[in-house]
Amino acid sequence: MSGAVQAGYAPPTRPDQPDPGRRRLRFLVAAAAAWAVLLAGLTWWSVRHDPPTVKEQRSLEQAGPVVDRAVGRLTAVVGRDGVPALLPDRIERGCRVTPLDDGVELERGVEVVLAGDDVRELLQRVADRLPAEWRAGVATFDGEPRLRADAGEFVAVEGRAGGPGRVLLTARTGCRPEGAGYRPPAADAAEETAAVRRALGDWGGAAGPVQVLVAPCPGGGTARSARAETAGAASASLAAAFGAGAPAVRDSVDVYARSGDPAVLAERVDDRIRVAVTTPCAA
Template sequence: MSGAVQAGYAPPTGPDQPTSGRRWVRWLVAATVLWAVLLAVLTWFSIRDDPPTVREQRSLAEAGPVTDRAVGELLAAAGDGGAARLLPDVLRTGCRITPMEDGAALTRGVEVLLPGDDARGLLQRVADRLPASWRAGVETTGDGPVLRADAGEFVAVEGHATGADRVRFTAATGCRPVGDGYRPLAGGGGPETDQATALLRAWGGPAGQVDHVAAACPGGATARTARAESAPAADRPSLADALAAARGGAVGVRATPEVYAWRAAGTSVVAERVDDRIRVTVTTGCDA
């Protein structure tokens, strides 16, 4: 019988005749598995031992205290630049970390009412007083001067004018895993509450609910803001007439029909009309 092979016919390859292509596939699979195991081990060591490189590696529970301290630093740096107060916390849930994972974002803030209109001057003074590690600076943008800084743990700090006589500073975590959640500092029950309700009574209206916000000061103390709002009232005296006696000899910051503010011994008081109500904030700052 001739040993010639007919055209179009391939000689069989049985189990005892492995092809080089099959050997290559087995080596490729083995190398892929080995690489996956090595990558998993390296990732585990990196997560355990290396510092975080993105904010998604730090939960809201871990970033919350950093944000609290950042707000305290901002309040302390504002110093006697005007009548300062802590703003209510803003906690936004439902943001997306990945297409499959929800997160939350915390923003805390400080607002300063200026005695004049030098917003850039206050921004620069605050930038100069913040910790050097924050690398704070003021830059000019199309919307005016903006302070930017990094408080650590991927907490971003910004400051900008919100009007001719107001500057707002914020410390924001960005979207990140919730973890055990954010627990605000307790700030109620201090003299700020009594003073806020007394000022509302002096204006002629009973005080409603009093809300509290607190922040950790650089020196270890706690700054506190009490915020109270009156019931609607169409016929009430002007803020200056009602509150001048309470102000006493304190340094005046603002006196208009809509806003009356002063500062004394580290405490800032702001009373402002909001439609037919009056809103009062009393803040014990870090320098009190």
């Protein structure tokens, strides 16, 4: 038989020659494995050594002051359109910053009681008064008005209905490394605390612990809320415990709220009376 190769057929591979297809496949497998090892090594090194460049790498210690300033500004932009009161901070653990690292989330907020029930109107006024760089806006989600804004440093601000005639404004860090942890700001709140204790006494309750919450104001100074609760008699008048002052925004058996300096919010919840006395940031 002659050595000519019939057209349309590849010449056979001799036993002493490796198959080109198999050789290329082995090369691709080896290259992919090396790339995967290199990528994993770079990711591990970056997580532990690179300077902060994304939100997951900025710690709770760094983000906490941004949240505090955002909360103070929110009390200022509410102005006289409602009665604000600072809420206790919430720290949630167990979120994942990376597949290797746990994280924490901080949320602080302001509850606002309105004269009426038009939540959208208040949210729009708040959005209009926030700094332009926050890019605040109000839209409808699931049939409810919702405010969204960015306070910077990846801190998200949100506003939504918190019940009839009530708005909840929050600032949240998202999942972060804990770092040295969150340290809430502190300030003297003697006037607010004294007003809370007087109200507890008028309602016949013990002068129990008063929680003081603080947030820095944009123009200096601090917003301060003193909060407490007590078992209250059904006949106790919420308004009478605070004497004369600004006209009430709400005054009913279950809720008494008035703006001013300080602002007052008292309400019945089950068999208890809760009260918050707040000095907000100046508008």
